[in-house]
Amino acid sequence: MNIIRGLHNLKQYPGSVITIGNFDGVHIGHQHIISRLVEKAKILHLPSVLISFTPTPQSFFGRKKATLSSFKQKHQQLKQLGLDIHLIITFNQDFSKLSAEGFIQKILLDQLGMKFCLIGDDFRFGSGRTGDFKLLKTLGREQGFKVENTQSILCNNHRVSSSKIREFLSQGAFELASQMLGREFSISGKIILGKQLGRTINFPTINIPIKRNISPVLGVFCVQVHLLGNTFNGVCNIGKRPTVNGENILLEVFLFSFNKTVYGEFAEVVFKQKIRQEQKFNSFNQLKEQIKLDVRTAKNFFDQTLN
Numbered sequence: 001m002n003i004i005r006g007l008h009n010l011k012q013y014p015g016s017v018i019t020i021g022n023f024d025g026v027h028i029g030h031q032h033i034i035s036r037l038v039e040k041a042k043i044l045h046l047p048s049v050l051i052s053f054t055p056t057p058q059s060f061f062g063r064k065k066a067t068l069s070s071f072k073q074k075h076q077q078l079k080q081l082g083l084d085i086h087l088i089i090t091f092n093q094d095f096s097k098l099s100a101e102g103f104i105q106k107i108l109l110d111q112l113g114m115k116f117c118l119i120g121d122d123f124r125f126g127s128g129r130t131g132d133f134k135l136l137k138t139l140g141r142e143q144g145f146k147v148e149n150t151q152s153i154l155c156n157n158h159r160v161s162s163s164k165i166r167e168f169l170s171q172g173a174f175e176l177a178s179q180m181l182g183r184e185f186s187i188s189g190k191i192i193l194g195k196q197l198g199r200t201i202n203f204p205t206i207n208i209p210i211k212r213n214i215s216p217v218l219g220v221f222c223v224q225v226h227l228l229g230n231t232f233n234g235v236c237n238i239g240k241r242p243t244v245n246g247e248n249i250l251l252e253v254f255l256f257s258f259n260k261t262v263y264g265e266f267a268e269v270v271f272k273q274k275i276r277q278e279q280k281f282n283s284f285n286q287l288k289e290q291i292k293l294d295v296r297t298a299k300n301f302f303d304q305t306l307n
Contacts (some may be wrong), residue, residue: 001079004087010111013049016085017041017116018108019150020051020123022162025068026077028182029153029160036150037118038082047084049112053091060091066166066216068181073188087112100131104139120150155180169216172274185217187238187251188268194252203291205252206262208269210238215249220275222298225253226268232258235291235298236269239278254295273301 004010017040023030034050041048058065069077078086089095089107098106103126108114117136125131136147153160160180168177169185178184187208194207206225215238223236234255240248253269275297281287 001075001083002085003075004085006088006090007107007111010087010107012111013047013113015044015046015113015115016049017044017046017118018049018051018112018114019118020125021120022052022056023050023074023078024162025165025181026074026081027068027160027162027165027180028155029180031081031182032153033118033150034078034081034083036148038084040116040118040148041084044115046115048082049085049087050078050083051087051089053089055091057091057096060096064214065163066214068162068165068169068185068216070188070211073186097127100126100135101139102126103131104136109143109145114145116146116148118148118150166216169271172219174271174273184270184272186268186270187217188266189251191262191265191267193263194250203254203288203295204259205237205254206267208251208253208267210249210251215239217271217274218249219277220294221271222273222275222301223253224270224272225255226270227262227265228260232256233298233302234258235275235294236271237278254291256295256299272305 017037019033019037021030021033023034026034034048037048037050075086108117117140119133119136121133123133133147133149139145140147156176156179158164158180165177165180165185168174168180174185187210189208189211191206192209194205206227218239219237221236221238223234225232225234232255234253236251236253238249238251240250251269253267275294279290281290
């Protein structure tokens with residue numbers, strides 16, 4: 001899959017099939033859309049193009065949401081689905097002023113040579129959000145491209161959406177979130193050197209910085225960590241660590257029966273079950289006693305799950 005970052009790197013294409021959206025989490029609804037796009041691209045012998053924006057329009061206009069996947073995770077998932085091109089458009093003040101008609105003509109037609117567009121009937125684009133499915137259908141008849149509506153996918157009588165998955169994750173409903181994602185929810189990244197405060201209470205942790213302003217999960221969880229080609233069970237805290245006056249969101253995992261130095265290694269943390277909310281303790285000793293309880297809860301969970 002080819003990644004094109006910014007319109008200045010976009011060359012002219014004689015033809016393409018296109019879908020547009022954020023595709024956060026690349027859930028089963030997204031997978032259905034991309035499978036249809038790739039199928040249509042093969043029929044027409046054209047490249048499949050997914051267009052997304054950075055930052056997202058919602059974030060640009062101050063409506064920030066927790067993201068379900070990092071860029072690296074999203075890239076890997078899109079690549080596995082057989083997509084040809086991921087065009088990432090920088091959403092800035094100038095781009096936000098581009099009319100819907102201008103977006104269609106200057107980018108979708110003049111640059112990408114769009115022959116087919118797969119888009120939701122509730123999708124809005126262009127300055128003032130004046131562009132929609134109806135406008136694309138009208139211009140398609142005039143300019144010779146086809147437009148198809150993406151059908152909603154239901155899971156457990158809920159419409160599959162990134163918003164619904166975020167809701168499930170915030171409630172600790174990981175099984176329901178996993179069914180919509182098509183996989184278990186995880187956060188991954190490189191392990192960094194922390195302040196090593198956990199060592200002082202005999203609970204050393206591996207630490208992964210969260211490269212997002214808002215996390216879809218906060219609290220203490222039973223987790224499994226894929227690291228060094230193996231899978232380890234543990235307890236994870238994700239939050240600002242109020243007991244030590246932390247300011248940034250950090251993911252910390254205490255792994256059972258693990259004593260290796262792994263700074264700089266890549267780890268994937270898979271969330272299994274929520275234990276409790278993050279809380280502030282009056283002393284390190286109180287924190288230590290609570291972690292002992294959390295570890296016991298997590299070990300009981302894994303004993304019941306694996307046996």
